[in-house]
Amino acid sequence: MSKTATAALPEETLQEDQFIRKLLADRRRISRPFPESLETLFWQSLAQRSLQMIRNIATLGVLIYIVVGLITFPSIYLIADESHRLHDILIWFLMYLNGAVCLATLPVIASIPGLTPYFQRFIIGVSFVGIFFTSFLTVQYEEPRLTQQGGYIVVFVYMLIYFLTGTRPLLLWITCLIAGLLPLPLLWVMGIKFDPMIYFYSVIFSNFIGFFVSQSIIGKERISFLQARLLELDKLHSKLMSNELIRLSNEDPLTSLYNRRYFNEAIHTEWDRADRSGEPLSLVFVDIDCFKNYNDTYGHLKGDDALVKVAEVLKNHMRRSSDMAARYGGEEFILLLPNTPSSGAQVVANNIMKAVDSLKVEHSASLTGKYLTLSIGVATWTGEADMTETQLIAQADSAVYQAKSDGRHLVRVFGETH
């Protein structure tokens, strides 16, 4: 990144940019948590993507779930022995209902904007309920083959939770582990016998597998996230750069006022606007008196300081958002005052004159007194058809000339005789 470019970026953003570049260069550290704000952003982006995915596949999900129901129900009917068929169908139905409720919650949360900030918490809650009831019910089939099938469903549920929700794997792992272990004392109290191996395999082991696989997927997600974030920062950087370039091309580097080039553009726009609206447009031309003498006496650097001080006064007198002050040439400034009649422009000119007087910038070689003074010319266009912008500028300039020839340290209005 170039020197100018880095200067345009805020310090925080710059640090983030450098951190990301380092991390992408040395990917061994990628699985460690990022600094807090970036880490939060990462999980938020995953949650956002999950929400979007859930919204997109909601209808398809409902259809698939119905098809799964239509396929598994007859198989339960066929597999289960007649002696406990009703019991097993009831267990299947409760499991199916549990799955339907849990899965239906997701698109509902995703479609209510007020709930989406709590998406992760809902996921934790829904996962807990889903795993608890699925684990609790699946071992209650009388038919061992169905228990085994239920085990596969638990594995499937785990995978769904891990891959669909974009939730932190460790948090999910702990939640699912507790939800998976909690039915054990309940089953024991209820005296329900079950195969511990199937329970271990479907509830505990698959949770581990889901955790490790999702950890490795999250690692890849982290890389994509950092790359996307870097792209965003680059875009922001380019935007700042182009804003900065625009600003620099419009600005006078010494005084930070607008420069003559920008003034020429602005007067053109305002001229057209005044032409359409019929509002008066005033120019105030400001020239520092005996500035050559000032430079000769105090040196150019002091001369520059004086220019900056005058510029500050001008800026402070630009009270309307449409007013603008520009540096027109060496020690000449110009104010563009849209929708301002001559009387208003004269008030501004006199105030500026007094404000510079009150600065009391010592000028021992001045012809007007002991301090730095201004000569100011005012010209106003009130819609005369035969006038041009250049003519208005020339009128303001000629009013300054009048002020100079009348003795300096004066405000003169073009067309008025004194």
Ligand SMILES: Nc1nc2c(ncn2[C@@H]2O[C@H](COP(=O)(O)OP(=O)(O)OP(=O)(O)O)[C@@H](O)[C@H]2O)c(=O)[nH]1
């Ligand atoms: N320090 C400094 N001086 C500048 C700058 N731009 C122009 N000047 C000086 O401003 C002076 C303007 O001098 P003149 O045009 O003769 O006007 P003046 O001495 O102010 O005389 P009057 O306008 O008749 O009062 C010149 O000496 C320029 O060198 C600048 O950026 N910095």
